[in-house]
Every structure is written in C-alpha cells, then in structure tokens.
Amino acid sequence: DTGVSQNPRHKITKRGQNVTFRCDPISEHNRLYWYRQTLGQGPEFLTYFQNEAQLEKSRLLSDRFSAERPKGSFSTLEIQRTEQGDSAMYLCASSPLTRLGTDTQYFGPGTRLTVL
Amino acid sequence: AQKITQTQPGMFVQEKEAVTLDCTYDTSDQSYGLFWYKQPSSGEMIFLIYQGSYDEQNATEGRYSLNFQKARKSANLVISASQLGDSAMYFCAMREVSNQAGTALIFGKGTTLSVSS
Numbered sequence: 007d008t009g010v011s012q013n014p015r016h017k018i019t020k021r022g023q024n025v026t027f028r029c030d031p032i033s034e035h036n037r038l039y040w041y042r043q044t045l046g047q048g049p050e051f052l053t054y055f056q057n058e059a060q061l062e063k064s065r066l067l068s069d070r071f072s073a074e075r076p077k078g079s080f081s082t083l084e085i086q087r088t089e090q091g092d093s094a095m096y097l098c099a100s101s102p103l104t105r106l107g108t109d110t111q112y113f114g115p116g117t118r119l120t121v122l
Numbered sequence: 123a124q125k126i127t128q129t130q131p132g133m134f135v136q137e138k139e140a141v142t143l144d145c146t147y148d149t150s151d152q153s154y155g156l157f158w159y160k161q162p163s164s165g166e167m168i169f170l171i172y173q174g175s176y177d178e179q180n181a182t183e184g185r186y187s188l189n190f191q192k193a194r195k196s197a198n199l200v201i202s203a204s205q206l207g208d209s210a211m212y213f214c215a216m217r218e219v220s221n222q223a224g225t226a227l228i229f230g231k232g233t234t235l236s237v238s239s
Contacts, residue, residue, distance in 0.1 A: 037225065039225075039226065039227075041227075046231070047231060047232075048126075048213050048215070048229025048230055048231055048232055049167070049213075049227070049229050050229075051218070051226035051227065051228075054225070054226060062226070065226075095165060097167060099167070101225070109225055110157070110169055110172055111157075111169070111225075111227060112169060113159070113166060113167035113168075113169075114166065115164065115165055115166040116165045116166065118165070
C-alpha cells in the first residue's frame with residue numbers, strides 16, 4: 007500500500023523559468039488536492055480535483071499557476087514565469103470519496119521550490 | 123469566515139510525559155470536521171486524528187486523543203507518554219465547508235513540539 011508520492015522532491019530554478027511538479031495519489035482515491043506552504047505557516051489550499059474534474063481553482067495564486075489531472079490519476083502543477091515569492095513547499099494530498107466530513111486527506115512528502 | 127488558531131508557537135516536554143497542544147476554531151457551520159497533522163522536519167504531513175462535530179465521544183488513536191469542547195470551540199491534542207520521535211510541528215485543521223472550496227482544509231500556524239530525554 008503506497009502513499010502519495012511527489013516528484014521532484016526539490017527544485018531550484020531561476021526567476022522567469024517554468025516549473026512542473028507531479029503528484030501520484032493513493033490509487034483508490036478520487037480526490038486530489040494541491041496546497042502551498044511557506045516558512046512558518048500552515049498549508050494554504052490551492053486547488054482540487056474529483057477524478058479528472060477540477061472543481062475548485064479560484065484559490066490558485068495567480069494565472070501563472072495551473073493544474074491538470076488528465077486521466078483522473080496523477081496530477082501536475084505548473085508555475086509559469088516563476089518569481090522569488092513562489093519559493094515554498096508544494097504539497098499534494100488525496101482522499102477517498104466518502105460521506106461529508108470524514109474524507110481524511112493524506113499528504114505526500116512535498117516538493118520544495120527555490121526560485122533564485 | 124472559518125479560522126483555526128494555535129497560540130503556542132513552541133512546546134517543550136520530557137520523554138514519557140503527557141503534553142497538550144491547543145487549538146481553537148471559529149465557524150458558523152453546525153457540521154464540521156477537525157483534524158490534527160504532524161509534520162516532521164522531512165516535510166510530510168502525517169494524519170493523526172479526526173473529530174467530527176457530531177461525534178459524542180472524544181476521538182482517540184493510540185497515544186493521541188482529542189479533547190473536544192464544542193461550546194468553547196476548542197479541539198486540543200493530547201499526546202500521552204511522549205517519545206523523542208514526537209518532536210515535530212503539529213497542525214490543527216478544519217474542513218472548509220463551502221460549495222466553492224470543496225473539501226479543502228484550513229490550517230492553523232502550527233506548534234513546534236520538542237521532546238527531550
């Protein structure tokens with residue numbers, strides 16, 4: 007039984023470059039979430055998918071951020087034209103589709119992005 | 123608006139002692155869920171325990187228990203018999219109930235727990 011995996015674990019990029027992160031959820035989980043965590047803060051919700059449908063994307067931080075989950079399995083988060091303020095930990099989580107309130111989210115190890 | 127408050131930036135405890143990490147929340151919803159996660163220095167968020175607002179008994183999971191006081195809107199985490207491996211950041215979170223945000227979690231700022239021998 008494998009957990010949520012994320013790749014890469016670390017990414018260093020120069021300002022202005024595009025970056026893409028991948029998340030592989032727990033196989034039977036329908037829901038997939040992306041969060042951002044900056045130093046000294048709790049995670050901040052960005053977007054989520056139910057199967058391949060992106061049901062909430064208004065919390066993406068700017069139009070430079072986009073996410074996909076094309077076949078309802080893995081997901082990618084892309085940041086275009088990175089800025090130094092994008093430096094953070096990007097966390098992915100997945101949960102099964104259960105009755106409201108008990109869909110516990112299980113997190114991956116995160117991708118730490120550093121923008122120089 | 124929903125909010126989670128963790129007022130203890132850091133807590134220190136000796137091995138084998140119990141420790142309570144505080145969490146208060148604010149919501150106008152009648153149905154909600156509260157979670158605690160542990161984040162070691164490696165970065166992964168590890169689920170510890172869940173409490174539903176309609177659960178009549180406090181949740182327990184091994185050495186973890188949740189002291190849920192609904193009227194005071196508090197959901198404190200109690201760790202019994204602390205171990206060195208418990209040293210980590212601990213986050214309290216609430217399930218956001220909103221048609222627009224699905225089942226997103228709102229997190230507090232966390233409490234750093236340090237366990238010494």
